[in-house]
Amino acid sequence: MSLRQFAVFGDPIAHSKSPLLHNSLFLELDPSASYGRYHLRESSELRTRFEALGLSGANITVPFKEVAFKQCDEARGIAREIGSVNTLVREEDRLIGYNTDAPGFFNTLRTTPQRALLLGAGGTAKALAAILRAHKIPLMILNRSEARLESFRLQGYSTATPESFTPDSFDLIINSTSAGLSDDSLPFPRALLEPLLHAGVVAYDVIYGKTTPFLALAKERGATPQDGREMLIEQAALSALHFTEHRFSLESIRALMHRALPA
Numbered sequence: 001m002s003l004r005q006f007a008v009f010g011d012p013i014a015h016s017k018s019p020l021l022h023n024s025l026f027l028e029l030d031p032s033a034s035y036g037r038y039h040l041r042e043s044s045e046l047r048t049r050f051e052a053l054g055l056s057g058a059n060i061t062v063p064f065k066e067v068a069f070k071q072c073d074e075a076r077g078i079a080r081e082i083g084s085v086n087t088l089v090r091e092e093d094r095l096i097g098y099n100t101d102a103p104g105f106f107n108t109l110r111t112t113p114q115r116a117l118l119l120g121a122g123g124t125a126k127a128l129a130a131i132l133r134a135h136k137i138p139l140m141i142l143n144r145s146e147a148r149l150e151s152f153r154l155q156g157y158s159t160a161t162p163e164s165f166t167p168d169s170f171d172l173i174i175n176s177t178s179a180g181l182s183d184d185s186l187p188f189p190r191a192l193l194e195p196l197l198h199a200g201v202v203a204y205d206v207i208y209g210k211t212t213p214f215l216a217l218a219k220e221r222g223a224t225p226q227d228g229r230e231m232l233i234e235q236a237a238l239s240a241l242h243f244t245e246h247r248f249s250l251e252s253i254r255a256l257m258h259r260a261l262p263a
């Protein structure tokens, strides 16, 4: 039985939960495979490292998702639209790139939103905006500064900064900024957020493993909070479908990963 190796590439990488999630699956369903982590410092070396390690597949995290898109031979599905790849799979001599962050996020929504507000305009926002648009969900993108909104505007999205923002009724508000990740800040002033957060609104934060100030405010206002844990598991489960060539059901993979990372 030949061993198949997988890894996650990022910088930093020590905090990544991907080895835990994927090894929980491999141990149970596919013992010929194992999954490690690789601290990549030089983006130009992503592909050569992947090949030198003899990997069958990999996940790519901050800050290499756009580099992975450029270095793969073919990007499939929504990865082509976003220009960002978080999953690489070797198919014979070719490297195929996928983006599972986008469908991973969408699969975790419990109801179909009528109108969404996306806070932030970084790499994660690109994936979330693309999948919301693919599902025809009306969307406004709000960012604290102008520069990163430009590329969204060119793609036809509605965008605003706090200065130009007109409050509206949204039933899904997603924090895709890194505010609250390693500090105690809200993504926007309390006075802007408070009127938007109330009963009937889902407040979704892509950050996982903590109650961010955004989620704390949402709870205080009676909105329904949802953190990034399920998204983290779902994007990993969708990657694992590619790694295991669809031999196992998404439900069985998801169940194993939920057990490995309890709420």
Ligand code: NDP
Binding pocket: 062, 101, 119, 120, 121, 122, 123, 124, 125, 143, 144, 145, 146, 148, 176, 177, 178, 179, 180, 181, 185, 186, 187, 188, 206, 207, 208, 228, 229, 231, 232, 233, 235
């Ligand atoms: P980027 O660096 O690409 O973008 C950061 C965004 O956050 C920018 O819009 C930036 O605004 C904004 N921002 C940063 N700090 C603040 C602040 N203090 N107040 C307001 N806005 C701020 O980051 P990513 O998109 O790659 O990642 C964003 C978050 O998503 C991270 O916390 C990451 O951990 C999380 N994530 C979670 C995943 C999951 O599976 N749960 C998957 C992927 C990411 P500006 O343009 O003005 O600088």
